[in-house]
Amino acid sequence: xxxxxxxxxxxxxxxxxxxxxxxxxxxxxxxxxxxxxxxxxxxxxxxxxxxxxxxxxxxxxxxxxxxxxxxxxxxxxxxxxxxxxxxxxxxxxxxxxxxxxxxxxxxxxxxxxxxxxxxxxxxxxxxxxxxxxxxxxxxxxxxxxxxxxxxxxxxxxxxxxxxxxxxxxxxxxxxxxxxxxxxxxxxxxxxxxxxxxxxxxxxxxxxxxxxxxxxxxxxxxxxxxxxxxxxxx
Amino acid sequence: xxxxxxxxxxxxxxxxxxxxxxxxxxxxxxxxxxxxxxxxxxxxxxxxxxxxxxxxxxxxxxxxxxxxxxxxxxxxxxxxxxxxxxxxxxxxxxxxxxxxxxxxxxxxxxxxxxxxxxxxxxxxxxxxxxxxxxxxxxxxxxxxxxxxxxxxxxxxxxxxxxxxxxxxxxxxxxxxxxxxxxxxxxxxxxxxxxxxxxxxxxxxxxxxxxxxxxxxxxxxxxxxxxxxx
Numbered sequence: 001x002x003x004x005x006x007x008x009x010x011x012x013x014x015x016x017x018x019x020x021x022x023x024x025x026x027x028x029x030x031x032x033x034x035x036x037x038x039x040x041x042x043x044x045x046x047x048x049x050x051x052x053x054x055x056x057x058x059x060x061x062x063x064x065x066x067x068x069x070x071x072x073x074x075x076x077x078x079x080x081x082x083x084x085x086x087x088x089x090x091x092x093x094x095x096x097x098x099x100x101x102x103x104x105x106x107x108x109x110x111x112x113x114x115x116x117x118x119x120x121x122x123x124x125x126x127x128x129x130x131x132x133x134x135x136x137x138x139x140x141x142x143x144x145x146x147x148x149x150x151x152x153x154x155x156x157x158x159x160x161x162x163x164x165x166x167x168x169x170x171x172x173x174x175x176x177x178x179x180x181x182x183x184x185x186x187x188x189x190x191x192x193x194x195x196x197x198x199x200x201x202x203x204x205x206x207x208x209x210x211x212x213x214x215x216x217x218x219x220x221x222x223x224x225x226x227x228x229x230x231x232x233x
Numbered sequence: 234x235x236x237x238x239x240x241x242x243x244x245x246x247x248x249x250x251x252x253x254x255x256x257x258x259x260x261x262x263x264x265x266x267x268x269x270x271x272x273x274x275x276x277x278x279x280x281x282x283x284x285x286x287x288x289x290x291x292x293x294x295x296x297x298x299x300x301x302x303x304x305x306x307x308x309x310x311x312x313x314x315x316x317x318x319x320x321x322x323x324x325x326x327x328x329x330x331x332x333x334x335x336x337x338x339x340x341x342x343x344x345x346x347x348x349x350x351x352x353x354x355x356x357x358x359x360x361x362x363x364x365x366x367x368x369x370x371x372x373x374x375x376x377x378x379x380x381x382x383x384x385x386x387x388x389x390x391x392x393x394x395x396x397x398x399x400x401x402x403x404x405x406x407x408x409x410x411x412x413x414x415x416x417x418x419x420x421x422x423x424x425x426x427x428x429x430x431x432x433x434x435x436x437x438x439x440x441x442x443x444x445x446x447x448x449x450x451x452x453x454x455x456x457x458x459x460x461x462x
Binding site for chain 2: 003006007010014017077078079080081082083084085086087088089233
């Protein structure tokens with residue numbers, strides 16, 4: 001097993017035995033499950049659009065709590081020095097933490113897939129928006145985790161890391177609203193930074209490479225910057 | 234085994250180390266002696282590759298710590314002063330993690346854990362969670378993780394800090410037993426500690442190397458230290 005594999009195994013163990021992970025998972029599944037049941041019985045329409053938007057909000061709010069420990073805790077406990085003096089590259093440390101957090105979110109999304117199964121059993125849902133919605137949620141999770149890890153790498157205070165990540169995520173969320181106040185071409189640039197603007201098309205079943213590119217690019221940039229923070233010590 | 238050539242380290246504009254040149258022979262125990270803030274930890278962190286020098290170069294077992302960091306780090310076992318350990322892990326899990334991280338195979342890791350736990354007397358707590366261990370046992374775990382991959386060089390930052398007298402004596406004996414098989418660089422601000430464990434002593438003050446002496450040839454290290462500082 002490579003060093004990346006060893007690190008990933010350690011991070012998966014730490015993630016899946018953390019009480020924070022179970023708190024995040026419980027809140028996520030309880031709230032979305034409640035909303036799914038309520039909307040299904042009230043509207044009797046076989047789609048998950050409303051649930052996907054709620055999951056979007058839940059991820060924006062919960063992921064910073066999940067990622068705040070990533071590096072802040074390692075710094076506080078001085079274990080980061082142990083990792084950075086072992087023969088492993090900084091990028092492997094970052095990727096291991098990223099993949100472990102992503103594995104947790106994907107597990108939650110897989111569990112929430114029972115909603116789609118219920119719709120499939122008792123109705124005839126349009127599957128394109130459902131596939132698109134789940135793809136969007138995975139891409140959104142990648143970006144939120146990467147942002148959370150970046151802020152966690154900058155401080156040893158977990159609350160500061162979580163609050164900063166939440167602040168950045170909220171600013172990206174509302175970027176489209178701010179764009180209306182800005183002159184051309186700044187408005188276009190800010191509009192294209194919008195988190196929700198690149199999420200909604202997926203949920204309506206429209207897959208655009210530009211939307212996926214937005215998440216992939218910003219996630220890669222945040223992971224790159226996190227690696228740079230670790231390297232520049 | 235270790236070559237330090239004209240090494241300077243600046244934190245911003247503040248010099249932590251100034252033009253240090255020093256060699257350490259294979260199997261030797263070198264003690265870095267100096268008051269707090271003299272640059273001992275910075276020098277050790279430069280050797281481990283945790284920090285990069287502002288000027289000069291460090292060669293560890295033939296590998297440049299900046300140009301060949303991975304190769305250099307494989308030769309080193311490092312025990313930082315703060316004893317960083319993953320408290321949620323069991324001792325054996327932690328040692329296995331550190332061994333695998335340094336490239337040991339699963340089979341070799343099992344043998345290596347048995348060997349180091351015997352050497353630092355950890356057998357009775359191998360399955361205990363690290364968070365339940367005393368400071369003395371944590372120190373042993375920290376030393377065991379540094380030895381698990383049989384490094385050529387062992388770097389210890391203030392290894393007897395916070396230990397009770399018995400643990401200090403045990404740690405001292407352990408370091409002396411490692412000498413010969415392993416090149417050891419340790420730091421301390423306690424003169425008697427360095428005197429009892431090291432073959433040579435390098436005296437640092439405000440980032441400058443004031444002198445290097447062989448302990449056996451220096452009957453009154455205290456007087457020398459006072460005269461230099």
